[in-house]
Amino acid sequence: MAAPRSSARGSSARGGTTAKGTKIAQVPWREPRPAPIVLVSGPEEVLAERAIAGVRDYLRAEDAALEVSDIRADDYEAGSLLSVTSPSLFGEPRLVRVAGVEKCTDAFLQEALKYIEHPQEGATVILRHTAASVRGKKLLDAIRAGTGGGIEIPCTAVKRDSDRVDFAAGEFAAAKKRIAPTALRALVSAFADDLTELAAACQQLVNDVEGDITDDIVTKYYGGRVEVSAFVVADTAIAGRYGEALIALRHALASGADPVPMVAAFAMKLRGMARVAGNREPSRQLAQRLGMKDWQVDRARRDLTGWNERSLGMAIQATARADAEVKGGSRDPIFALERMVTVIATREPFGA
Template sequence: MAARRPSTPRSAIPQVSWREPRPAPIVLVSGPEDVCAERAGARLRDYLRAEDPSLEISDIDAADYAPGTLLAVSAPSLFGEPRLVRVGSVEKCSDAFLAEAISYVAAPQEGATIVLRHTGASVRGKKLLEAIRSGQGGGIEIACPAIKRDSDRYDFAAGEFREAGRRIAPAALRALTGAFADDLTELAAACQQLINDVEGDITEQIVERYYGGRVETSAFTVADTAIAGRYGDALVSLRQALASGADPVPMVAAIAMKLRTMARVAGTREPSGALAARLGMKDWQVDRARRDLAGWNQESLGLAIQAAARADADVKGGSRDAVFALERLVTVIATRAPYAA
């Protein structure tokens, strides 16, 4: 059974996408994903500045707060310019900030937009969040939940190209998200680089040319060839990856992830869409895992998963020879048989 995501607190205020933020007297930007939060903040700033170039911008650190600052920077100026006040570290806010912010939410200043960034790393500021979410101050919430699953990264990258009005082949998108599986900031930067540098449609070959040296891409190439039973090609890919400086730890992790996906899909007869929804995957991931399962059975898949667990322990210090541990893993997967020394 797929793990359930943490529930989001119920809110009486509008929930707005970070891709399409809009101003409000109080804007709560919640959740741990800084990339999305920064995008929301920048787009909100640009929106307000386009409406009035005289926009006044102030930044406050809620953890190092000087009493009276919030009211001072949000108060109308002599000429009535609009004000944007960006407040960071609300999850670490001081008592002084908390008290003044709760009072402010009850009676916001006209012409001011207060953006409160709370990562959710602690329950600090809970009373303030409850006040905002109850509807006081006419606020909105921009949720920025963690993007960790493959399907979430795929959706994020697809949104980057869609927003830019650019077309990218599904295989290219999969290769790109696989190449930056551990860092959303780098994935976002890679998307923008392709959007800015490449004319026309973006193909898998273009992604390979730009980011073929990434460790994760190399790992998935090794995994794909080994799972397909192409033993010689798998060893060649493995040695090329290691020669380019690939770290054995993330390589084993990438291979193990593909094996686990195969195990989750094995033996199921549900339509791809229904199974993907139940497992928190994308349709194409289910289809790919089913294709990968050709030639595999329960015994050989179990053997490969056990080999991956052993390799994971070995490359993390359990063995003096991480390269040998990787070669043994590739051999077990590609031959579908126990390793014979």
């Protein structure tokens, strides 16, 4: 059930955090709400579409008579914004969706700057800016400074594998649907290059599958696309999930993964852990000193949970041995990989 309109459209600080340098709330895209002005910023179109649809659904839940209008800021007819936000004869609430603000015309910019000084009562104006250019910066700065009593819904790019996993996990959590960790990893791997397709795949599984989503279900639906990456195998083993790690390894090999880069992924992860281990410097300072990225330091520190000097040294030795064996030192590179994964995931000598 939607919250009362007054609570949604009151103080912009309610229901979201305020980013540094701004005076308006930064609202998560999964928890959109209306305000006189809603700035949907950032390049990730899937998240932006969800946020805009969420604001529409919120308003419709309050009043089914909601009037919805669309305007393009890059092909703008003078007077359009005031026309579609003005109260109708029966005073229905209005939602105006404005696309292409990053390419807006001078006419739109002038009218929008004037509009946010005195937004129309009962109107919600959504401004979509992809951040592809600085066009419209004056308008964005004014909104972020608090003019118009707006909010901002950031839709930042989803680039890292961990971000895609978090996105997909959130899709199933929002639908109150359980998915096995290995199935989640396999699904993300299948759509690693396209968040739109990943979102569609998640929704298909949510809608089509009764009960929990398993590895077999993901393979049934998307088996032709699933390719478990070396880093998925490494992450699972380093986290101590032995059974999942072996399944992921065998799946990766069945998908045509090469043992040599597989070992290289483990070596890179363990090397980062070893460089960070025992160091209490702030992430940024340590990253600069070691020539790493901040997020790499943070990830290595998270990976070190449950590890000690002995187990880390043993894992590095096992990886060095596997590296030699998959490069010709053994007749069975698959066994070499399995032995390496076993040592790392169990943190015990092989066969112990």
